[in-house]
Amino acid sequence: MGQGVEWALHVLLSLTWSTPGQPVPCGSLATAYGLPAPYLSKQLQPLVHAGLLVSVPGARGGFLLARPPTEISVMDVVTAIEGPEPAFRCAEIRQAGMGAELPRSSFATECAVAAAMRRADVVWRRALAAQSLADLAAEAEAHAPGYGAFVRDHHAR
Amino acid sequence: MGQGVEWALHVLLSLTWSTPGQPVPCGSLATAYGLPAPYLSKQLQPLVHAGLLVSVPGARGGFLLARPPTEISVMDVVTAIEGPEPAFRCAEIRQAGMGAELPRSSFATECAVAAAMRRADVVWRRALAAQSLADLAAEAEAHAPGYGAFVRDHHAR
DNA sequence: GCCCGGTTACTCGGATATATAGTGTCCGAGTCCGATGGG
């Protein structure tokens, strides 16, 4: 899994704590976490395309959350960055080689291997979808009181 | 996720159905699924190192299951091929940039982002570990009766 | 007929190239803020 997911989640948390209605530029987000600003800009674009972020062009522009943090799940972020297709892709190798000698009816149902991986993928996605950005923000604030305010002050200009 | 996982699972299913005590060579496994034999050989080596397969050298050699199919889980196979480290790796970017201004005590607990991804990873691994090779073999046989015998006959010489 | 040695053929194992996806960087188009000059 690419590191863009980690960057995106931290950025979205920053925007969760940031002053509502105040766009935060990419440069400010990059310095907050010691990231290269141009590359971070490239990583945030899928989030805009997915409708999680709103980009405000021009001076005093930047990025805003498109929805309340309670309405954005970790699954949404992962899907936006990594793509919607599951990690495991079945190539149907059971139908190649000796499988060509069997009738087509033998392959009517899903491959058992693919089914097992899909079941695990479903619970993984369910676990990610069960946690919202608000949940993560609350957890971080609970572990380190005052962290949200600290982040908001950093992005204030 | 690499396709080696799919190959390994199908190969292990073949060995599950194959005659016990009879080693199956890599070439026979490759032709069974239309795979390039030399590359399949490379993909099976991690399974030998992990202790899931036993390789028998020499003429009439091949691969054997090191344990009964009920004692091998899908998780074991994925771990052997992809490695033990989780898909998401936390780079602790919260400590870089503005995080350097905060006291070390703020980072005593696990990063909230990493914790969320780890929770999902745990349920994913748990789902994979809950299914054994015997379960997959039974499922495939149920969907296509006689498939196991067909595979065994193919590998018989 | 039985046993032993050499040969042969077949197997796995690791070392070696290539393709693809992820990583990193750059420059241009567009937009808003602020200063400036006029009314």
Next chain:
DNA sequence: CCCATCGGACTCGGACACTATATATCCGAGTAACCGGGC
């Protein structure tokens, strides 16, 4: 004093190199089976 206009600077967005991982292939080391000769 207020307003329209121009200039400037800052922002995002897409296009362009580089690196690491995954994919694909090859050849060599080792071992067991097989065949032939000797006892």
